[in-house]
Amino acid sequence: QKEVEQNSGPLSVPEGAIASLNCTYSDRGSQSFFWYRQYSGKSPELIMFIYSNGDKEDGRFTAQLNKASQYVSLLIRDSQPSDSATYLCAVQYSGAGSYQLTFGKGTKLSVIP
């Protein structure tokens, strides 16, 4: 059973601070890792993805992957109130013919003005 674990939060940070969101996964065969943002009642919106160990930066967002520790994180710099949402970690296993995403329950982020 492939599991993706996230702290459900809420994680509260002041405006302008760095928000750090964490995710662990159970299957060592997992290959690709995605971060989605989901506002209440809305659909998941892709923020970024990573599949190599290390850091990947895109604007205010940095994804970090450590496959040895089965750990992926998302840093949001200069957090804004509009960043307040639930952040979903999704993992794609590399098994033959398997492309499905396994999602965590999400971490609710609240950015306080």
Add this chain to the structure above:
Amino acid sequence: EPEVTQTPSHQVTQMGQEVILRCVPISNHLYFYWYRQILGQKVEFLVSFYNNEISEKSEIFDDQFSVERPDGSNFTLKIRSTKLEDSAMYFCASSEARTAYNQPQHFGDGTRLSIL
């Protein structure tokens, strides 16, 4: 920017009836997916579809469910004999490329299905 479109946005149906949820994936995408999210729970995979056939399905996707690509643009999810527990948001997603590995899946706005 191209997007996945889903209709209807909200569907209310009596228990036992059949519903069809519709999706138009991004035009150059080759892989199509259905996910669902019961209120307050995680997003769950239902089925993936490639080259006019199911490539993978979850335990949730039993004989009650079927998918179809009736023409070059639409991708549908049919739920027969609906149950109360089918009430959820249903998301369609699509991804580009011959291989779906390392390819982001783009989600539509979803259909909220309410079974009475």
